[in-house]
Amino acid sequence: MKPVQLAESIYWVGGIDWNLRNFHGYLTQRGSTYNAYLIIDEKITLIDTVKHYLTDELFERVSQVVDPAKIDYVVANHVEMDHSGGLPAVLEKAPNATLFTSPNGEKGLKEHFKNNWNFKAVKNGETLSLGKHSLAFTHTPMVHWPDNMVTWCPEEKILFSNDAFGQHIASAERFDDEYPLETILAEAMKYYANIVLPYGAQVQKALEALAGLPIRLIAPSHGIAWRAHVPEILKRYQAWSANITGRKAVIVYDTMWDSTAKMAAAIRSGFEEKDVPVVMASLQHNHMSDIMTEIMTAQYVCVGSPTLNNNLLPTVAAFLTYMKGLAPKNRIGLAFGSYGWGGQSIEQVNDVLKECGWTMMNPLKVKYIPSQDDLSSVRETVIKAIT
Ligand code: FEO
Numbered sequence: 001m002k003p004v005q006l007a008e009s010i011y012w013v014g015g016i017d018w019n020l021r022n023f024h025g026y027l028t029q030r031g032s033t034y035n036a037y038l039i040i041d042e043k044i045t046l047i048d049t050v051k052h053y054l055t056d057e058l059f060e061r062v063s064q065v066v067d068p069a070k071i072d073y074v075v076a077n078h079v080e081m082d083h084s085g086g087l088p089a090v091l092e093k094a095p096n097a098t099l100f101t102s103p104n105g106e107k108g109l110k111e112h113f114k115n116n117w118n119f120k121a122v123k124n125g126e127t128l129s130l131g132k133h134s135l136a137f138t139h140t141p142m143v144h145w146p147d148n149m150v151t152w153c154p155e156e157k158i159l160f161s162n163d164a165f166g167q168h169i170a171s172a173e174r175f176d177d178e179y180p181l182e183t184i185l186a187e188a189m190k191y192y193a194n195i196v197l198p199y200g201a202q203v204q205k206a207l208e209a210l211a212g213l214p215i216r217l218i219a220p221s222h223g224i225a226w227r228a229h230v231p232e233i234l235k236r237y238q239a240w241s242a243n244i245t246g247r248k249a250v251i252v253y254d255t256m257w258d259s260t261a262k263m264a265a266a267i268r269s270g271f272e273e274k275d276v277p278v279v280m281a282s283l284q285h286n287h288m289s290d291i292m293t294e295i296m297t298a299q300y301v302c303v304g305s306p307t308l309n310n311n312l313l314p315t316v317a318a319f320l321t322y323m324k325g326l327a328p329k330n331r332i333g334l335a336f337g338s339y340g341w342g343g344q345s346i347e348q349v350n351d352v353l354k355e356c357g358w359t360m361m362n363p364l365k366v367k368y369i370p371s372q373d374d375l376s377s378v379r380e381t382v383i384k385a386i387t
Contacts, residue, residue: 003061004174006217006225007156009040009133013061014221015054018170023082025322026194027287030187031170034082035221037160038062039153042131045073047151047160048221049086058086059093068093073128075135076101077162079108079147083221091117100128102139104147122149140164140206142199150210157216164206165233166222167191177228184224186293188233191222192240193296194289198327203241207234243329245299249276252291253304254283254315259338259369260304266375267302267336267364270382276300283315288322295328300386302334303353307345316345320352329357334385336364336378343367361385 003011014035020028034050036058044066050058062068071094076084079101087109091097096118101109103121110116122128124139136152143164151160167187173179196203218226218233226233249271255261261282268278279298281291295301305316312320333353337346346365354360364381366374 001057001060003038003065006037006158006219010153010156010158011038011040011061011065012036012174012219012225013038013046013058013065015050015057016170017051017054020168020170023168026168026289028168030168032168032222033170035219035223035225036086037219038065039130039133040066041133043072043129044070045075045130045135046071046090047075048077048083048162049074049090051082052085052089055086055089059089070094071097073097073130074099075151075160076105076109077149077151077160078145078221079105079112080145080163081112083162084109084112087117088113088115091115100137102137102147102149104141104145105149108145108147124149138206138209140202140209142202143206144196144199150206152213157214159210159213159215159218161218162221163195164203164220165218165226165237166220167224169223171224174225175228176224176226179224181229185232185236187223188236189240189296190289190293192237193293194326196240197292197296198325200241200243203237207237207241240296244297245330246297247276248279248298249300249302250279250281250291250294250298251302251304252281252283252316252319253302253336254306254313255304256306256308256313257338257369259366260306260336262370262375263336263338263364263366263378264302264304266370266378267334267382270379271300271386273379273383274386276386283319288319291319292323292326295323295331299332300334301328301331301353301358302336303349304336305345305349306337307339307342310342310344312345312348316349320349324352324356327356331356331358332361333358334361334364334382338366338368338370340368
């Protein structure tokens with residue numbers, strides 16, 4: 001397993017997780033990578049590590065450039081264990097290495113690993129000389145943990161951005177001019193929707209802090225590095241963090257005996273009548289992380305569940321829990337569903353969407369099987385509610 005050269009003395013030495021399909025609830029159809037970077041200079045420096053089970057792969061790549069025991073500095077841009085899992089093994093091989101991280105990084109790494117490594121907490125804006133290269137650290141708190149920072153190498157104009165601008169893609173290719181751009185952008189958007197979405201304000205601050213840097217290459221900690229399309233991914237992050245939604249509806253639902261599905265179809269017909277494009281998202285056929293990607297750009301979000309044992313269907317409950325955590329703002333919501341006697345699910349959905357702070361349409365509920373009149377009424381109600 002070879003390292004990949006990014007610049008004269010800078011190498012990608014990460015691990016490729018071909019089989020990853022679940023990243024804390026996020027469906028990662030294409031696997032992922034954990035990107036670590038090695039800088040050869042007077043001070044040999046490793047930026048980030050890999051998930052613990054890919055540490056041997058990291059060492060194999062590093063060893064083709066330098067003996068891992070010779071690493072002088074390790075930079076931990078982020079505490080989360082997909083990037084810090086290899087730290088114990090790295091610092092066992094290079095016990096005298098200094099570990100540079102943010103103050104919250106030091107706190108978090110100590111809490112994770114209960115290890116008194118040779119920490120050096122860096123201030124926001126602090127720089128570090130490696131010899132010919134230098135590194136400048138910018139704290140990016142809550143993009144997406146309190147400890148996050150990004151690392152800039154001005155001599156090579158490389159931004160080591162950690163999770164920001166990343167995508168869950170496992171591939172032999174490392175650069176955005178070697179892999180289909182539409183796929184990289186789609187995966188970057190899915191990554192944003194499922195990891196970064198709650199932190200739009202913090203992303204905007206981070207983008208401000210990075211504005212004006214003459215970036216030649218963005219080297220994130222997941223997936224493909226950006227060198228041919230740097231302005232494009234920065235522009236996308238601007239738009240995504242500004243929470244710009246379009247005239248689009250996503251109808252998320254599950255169904256027991258097809259009645260809630262029939263209501264979903266009638267709601268769709270109402271939106272179509274008003275020329276609002278609709279995405280139908282049955283929870284039996286779509287993963288919630290893919291649905292979140294659609295919701296990111298949708299003005300209207302309708303969620304339907306029949307009532308099961310005075311409650312929601314578990315698929316809808318799971319989706320609502322997941323979505324509420326990701327906290328999309330400024331949507332127009334609609335709760336709907338069929339029921340037999342209790343009908344509690346519709347109010348339960350409505351309550352969760354209200355808790356998201358959304359503007360709500362009146363909930364729609366139908367007893368047992370919707371008649372043609374019921375479905376016409378659902379459709380007309382939607383038509384009237386849309387401006
Ligand atoms: Fe890729 Fe927040 O870890």
